[in-house]
Amino acid sequence: MPRARINNRIRRLRFDHDEMTQEELAGRAGCTRQTIIALEQGKYVPSIELAFKIARAFGVTLEEVFQYEE
Protein backbone atom coordinates (compact mmCIF):
# COMPACT_ATOMS: atom_id res chain seq x y z
CA MET A 1 0.00 0.00 0.00
CA PRO A 2 1.03 3.56 -0.67
CA ARG A 3 3.05 5.79 1.59
CA ALA A 4 0.97 6.68 4.58
CA ARG A 5 0.01 10.32 4.51
CA ILE A 6 -2.12 10.22 7.57
CA ASN A 7 -1.41 12.51 10.45
CA ASN A 8 -3.10 12.73 13.79
CA ARG A 9 -3.87 15.24 16.50
CA ILE A 10 -3.58 12.92 19.44
CA ARG A 11 -1.03 15.04 21.27
CA ARG A 12 -3.16 18.12 20.80
CA LEU A 13 -6.33 16.37 21.91
CA ARG A 14 -4.65 15.08 25.06
CA PHE A 15 -3.61 18.63 25.80
CA ASP A 16 -7.13 19.89 25.23
CA HIS A 17 -8.48 17.23 27.52
CA ASP A 18 -6.76 18.56 30.59
CA GLU A 19 -3.43 17.01 29.59
CA MET A 20 -4.81 13.49 29.70
CA THR A 21 -1.84 11.16 30.17
CA GLN A 22 -0.79 8.67 27.54
CA GLU A 23 -1.56 5.91 29.98
CA GLU A 24 -5.07 7.19 30.58
CA LEU A 25 -5.70 7.43 26.86
CA ALA A 26 -4.27 3.97 26.28
CA GLY A 27 -6.61 2.62 28.92
CA ARG A 28 -9.64 4.25 27.38
CA ALA A 29 -8.71 3.21 23.88
CA GLY A 30 -7.83 -0.32 24.90
CA CYS A 31 -4.28 -0.28 23.64
CA THR A 32 -0.87 0.00 25.24
CA ARG A 33 0.97 3.13 26.27
CA GLN A 34 3.72 2.31 23.80
CA THR A 35 1.21 2.34 20.98
CA ILE A 36 0.10 5.84 21.92
CA ILE A 37 3.70 7.01 22.08
CA ALA A 38 4.44 5.56 18.66
CA LEU A 39 1.31 7.12 17.18
CA GLU A 40 2.15 10.55 18.58
CA GLN A 41 5.59 10.23 17.10
CA GLY A 42 4.14 9.35 13.74
CA LYS A 43 5.88 5.99 13.65
CA TYR A 44 2.86 4.38 12.15
CA VAL A 45 -0.78 4.76 11.37
CA PRO A 46 -3.29 2.84 13.46
CA SER A 47 -5.87 0.35 12.27
CA ILE A 48 -9.32 1.79 11.67
CA GLU A 49 -10.55 0.05 14.76
CA LEU A 50 -7.98 1.66 17.03
CA ALA A 51 -8.55 4.98 15.31
CA PHE A 52 -12.26 4.78 16.13
CA LYS A 53 -11.50 3.88 19.73
CA ILE A 54 -9.11 6.77 20.16
CA ALA A 55 -11.65 9.16 18.66
CA ARG A 56 -14.27 7.81 21.00
CA ALA A 57 -11.92 8.21 23.95
CA PHE A 58 -11.86 11.94 23.17
CA GLY A 59 -15.52 12.11 22.23
CA VAL A 60 -14.85 13.28 18.70
CA THR A 61 -15.14 11.80 15.21
CA LEU A 62 -12.39 9.79 13.62
CA GLU A 63 -11.77 12.57 11.17
CA GLU A 64 -11.22 15.06 13.94
CA VAL A 65 -8.28 12.95 15.06
CA PHE A 66 -6.91 11.62 11.78
CA GLN A 67 -6.55 13.45 8.50
CA TYR A 68 -5.55 12.28 5.08
CA GLU A 69 -2.99 14.74 3.79
CA GLU A 70 -3.96 15.37 0.20
Add this chain to the structure above:
Amino acid sequence: MPRARINNRIRRLRFDHDEMTQEELAGRAGCTRQTIIALEQGKYVPSIELAFKIARAFGVTLEEVFQYEE
Protein backbone atom coordinates in the same frame (compact mmCIF):
# COMPACT_ATOMS: atom_id res chain seq x y z
CA MET B 1 -5.73 -6.11 18.54
CA PRO B 2 -9.37 -6.75 19.26
CA ARG B 3 -11.85 -8.41 16.99
CA ALA B 4 -12.63 -6.03 14.19
CA ARG B 5 -16.14 -4.70 14.50
CA ILE B 6 -15.93 -2.47 11.51
CA ASN B 7 -18.40 -2.84 8.70
CA ASN B 8 -18.58 -1.02 5.43
CA ARG B 9 -21.10 0.11 2.87
CA ILE B 10 -18.92 -0.27 -0.18
CA ARG B 11 -21.34 -2.51 -2.04
CA ARG B 12 -24.15 -0.12 -1.38
CA LEU B 13 -22.12 2.91 -2.40
CA ARG B 14 -21.11 1.26 -5.65
CA PHE B 15 -24.76 0.61 -6.32
CA ASP B 16 -25.65 4.22 -5.57
CA HIS B 17 -22.91 5.39 -7.87
CA ASP B 18 -24.49 3.95 -10.97
CA GLU B 19 -23.24 0.44 -10.18
CA MET B 20 -19.62 1.46 -10.35
CA THR B 21 -17.62 -1.70 -11.03
CA GLN B 22 -15.18 -3.13 -8.52
CA GLU B 23 -12.42 -2.55 -11.01
CA GLU B 24 -13.35 1.11 -11.43
CA LEU B 25 -13.42 1.59 -7.67
CA ALA B 26 -10.11 -0.22 -7.26
CA GLY B 27 -8.60 2.07 -9.86
CA ARG B 28 -9.86 5.19 -8.16
CA ALA B 29 -8.81 3.99 -4.72
CA GLY B 30 -5.44 2.80 -5.89
CA CYS B 31 -5.80 -0.79 -4.78
CA THR B 32 -6.49 -4.08 -6.49
CA ARG B 33 -9.81 -5.53 -7.48
CA GLN B 34 -9.20 -8.45 -5.15
CA THR B 35 -8.92 -6.06 -2.25
CA ILE B 36 -12.31 -4.55 -3.05
CA ILE B 37 -13.85 -8.01 -3.31
CA ALA B 38 -12.40 -9.03 0.04
CA LEU B 39 -13.57 -5.81 1.67
CA GLU B 40 -17.11 -6.24 0.37
CA GLN B 41 -17.09 -9.75 1.71
CA GLY B 42 -15.97 -8.54 5.09
CA LYS B 43 -12.80 -10.60 4.99
CA TYR B 44 -10.79 -7.81 6.51
CA VAL B 45 -10.77 -4.19 7.46
CA PRO B 46 -8.70 -1.78 5.39
CA SER B 47 -5.95 0.50 6.61
CA ILE B 48 -7.02 4.05 7.38
CA GLU B 49 -5.28 5.20 4.27
CA LEU B 50 -7.18 2.89 1.97
CA ALA B 51 -10.37 3.72 3.85
CA PHE B 52 -9.82 7.42 3.15
CA LYS B 53 -9.14 6.73 -0.50
CA ILE B 54 -12.26 4.65 -0.90
CA ALA B 55 -14.33 7.34 0.78
CA ARG B 56 -12.81 9.91 -1.51
CA ALA B 57 -13.55 7.74 -4.54
CA PHE B 58 -17.21 8.02 -3.61
CA GLY B 59 -16.99 11.63 -2.54
CA VAL B 60 -18.13 10.92 1.00
CA THR B 61 -16.52 10.93 4.44
CA LEU B 62 -14.72 7.94 5.86
CA GLU B 63 -17.47 7.48 8.38
CA GLU B 64 -20.09 7.28 5.69
CA VAL B 65 -18.33 4.21 4.39
CA PHE B 66 -17.02 2.59 7.55
CA GLN B 67 -18.76 2.27 10.88
CA TYR B 68 -17.57 1.03 14.21
CA GLU B 69 -20.23 -1.32 15.50
CA GLU B 70 -20.99 -0.65 19.16
Add this chain to the structure above:
DNA sequence: ACTAAATGTCAAGTACTTATTACATTTATT
Protein backbone atom coordinates in the same frame (compact mmCIF):
# COMPACT_ATOMS: atom_id res chain seq x y z
C1' DA C 1 -25.62 -20.11 -27.57
C1' DC C 2 -21.36 -17.03 -27.77
C1' DT C 3 -18.67 -13.74 -26.06
C1' DA C 4 -17.15 -10.37 -23.04
C1' DA C 5 -17.41 -8.14 -18.75
C1' DA C 6 -17.82 -8.56 -13.97
C1' DT C 7 -17.24 -11.07 -9.96
C1' DG C 8 -15.17 -14.65 -7.16
C1' DT C 9 -11.34 -17.97 -5.36
C1' DC C 10 -6.76 -19.49 -4.03
C1' DA C 11 -2.00 -19.28 -2.61
C1' DA C 12 2.39 -17.17 -1.60
C1' DG C 13 4.81 -13.42 -0.08
C1' DT C 14 5.79 -8.61 1.80
C1' DA C 15 5.04 -5.04 4.88
C1' DC C 16 2.82 -3.05 8.73
C1' DT C 17 0.27 -2.83 13.23
C1' DT C 18 0.31 -3.93 17.95
C1' DA C 19 1.39 -6.38 22.32
C1' DT C 20 4.82 -7.57 25.60
C1' DT C 21 8.64 -6.93 28.47
C1' DA C 22 12.09 -4.43 30.22
C1' DC C 23 14.86 -0.53 30.85
C1' DA C 24 16.19 4.67 30.32
C1' DT C 25 15.24 9.50 30.60
C1' DT C 26 12.69 13.57 31.66
C1' DT C 27 9.63 16.35 34.45
C1' DA C 28 7.25 17.52 38.61
C1' DT C 29 6.76 17.61 43.71
C1' DT C 30 8.23 17.88 48.12
Add this chain to the structure above:
DNA sequence: AATAAATGTAATAAGTACTTGACATTTAGT
Protein backbone atom coordinates in the same frame (compact mmCIF):
# COMPACT_ATOMS: atom_id res chain seq x y z
C1' DA D 1 18.44 16.25 46.18
C1' DA D 2 15.19 12.37 46.36
C1' DT D 3 11.21 10.27 44.82
C1' DA D 4 7.44 9.38 41.84
C1' DA D 5 5.00 10.06 37.62
C1' DA D 6 5.21 10.59 32.82
C1' DT D 7 7.42 9.85 28.69
C1' DG D 8 10.66 7.52 25.65
C1' DT D 9 13.38 3.40 23.50
C1' DA D 10 14.24 -1.12 21.89
C1' DA D 11 13.67 -5.95 20.55
C1' DT D 12 10.87 -9.91 19.76
C1' DA D 13 6.90 -11.94 18.11
C1' DA D 14 2.20 -12.64 16.33
C1' DG D 15 -1.45 -11.38 13.47
C1' DT D 16 -3.38 -8.77 9.65
C1' DA D 17 -3.59 -5.97 5.27
C1' DC D 18 -2.64 -6.08 0.69
C1' DT D 19 -0.35 -7.34 -3.79
C1' DT D 20 0.40 -10.39 -7.51
C1' DG D 21 -0.89 -13.74 -10.60
C1' DA D 22 -3.56 -17.21 -12.32
C1' DC D 23 -7.81 -19.48 -12.88
C1' DA D 24 -13.15 -20.26 -12.19
C1' DT D 25 -17.84 -18.74 -12.26
C1' DT D 26 -21.58 -15.68 -13.09
C1' DT D 27 -24.09 -12.08 -15.58
C1' DA D 28 -25.28 -9.37 -19.66
C1' DG D 29 -25.46 -8.28 -24.57
C1' DT D 30 -25.94 -9.62 -29.23
